[in-house]
Amino acid sequence: MTASLTLVIVMAVMYAAGVYVMLERSLTRVLIGFLLVGNATNILIFIMSGPSGSAPIVDGSTTADAPMVDPLPQVLMLTAIVINFGITAFLLALIYRSWWLARLGDRGDTVPDDHATDTEESTDATFDAVDVDDQAIQDILDASDEHVDDTPDTKKKDR
Numbered sequence: 683m684t685a686s687l688t689l690v691i692v693m694a695v696m697y698a699a700g701v702y703v704m705l706e707r708s709l710t711r712v713l714i715g716f717l718l719v720g721n722a723t724n725i726l727i728f729i730m731s732g733p734s735g736s737a738p739i740v741d742g743s744t745t746a747d748a749p750m751v752d753p754l755p756q757v758l759m760l761t762a763i764v765i766n767f768g769i770t771a772f773l774l775a776l777i778y779r780s781w782w783l784a785r786l787g788d789r790g791d792t793v794p795d796d797h798a799t800d801t802e803e804s805t806d807a808t809f810d811a812v813d814v815d816d817q818a819i820q821d822i823l824d825a826s827d828e829h830v831d832d833t834p835d836t837k838k839k840d841r
Contacts, residue, residue, distance in 0.1 A: 689729050693722050694722075696719070697722045700714075700718030700719035703715035712773065713770065716773065720766035721766075723766075724762055727759045730755065731751075731752065735748065735749035735751040736748045737750070
């Protein structure tokens with residue numbers, strides 16, 4: 683099988699569109715770009731898999747002259763599909779968590795800047811997940827100090 687020009691063009695367009703969309707700031711667009719790049723990779727593996735042939739299982743009924751297909755590209759494609767699915771699930775969970783924290787505020791699912799510019803403050807994109815007062819922190823530290831004092835070495839010294 684020779685590589686079809688149509689498949690090569692489709693693969694190139696999918697890679698280009700996927701990379702372009704992945705460079706956006708929206709997490710949903712990053713997910714769409716990743717899906718495009720993953721499918722373009724599957725098409726690339728399919729194009730490079732070589733000529734078609736009989737199944738690589740020898741059962742005695744096939745002739746020895748018939749060319750067998752290489753099973754490695756099939757395995758690589760299945761592995762790429764599984765990896766693509768796993769990362770898609772992770773990105774969907776990340777998008778959902780980002781949406782949950784932002785509560786569909788003014789940002790939506792857009793990733794905030796890491797640095798502050800001259801016209802805006804850096805504290806406008808902070809999240810207050812848990813309010814912990816000083817007494818709670820002191821109680822945690824005291825409890826950890828008590829746990830350290832119960833080591834076997836200190837018990838032997840006390841006897």
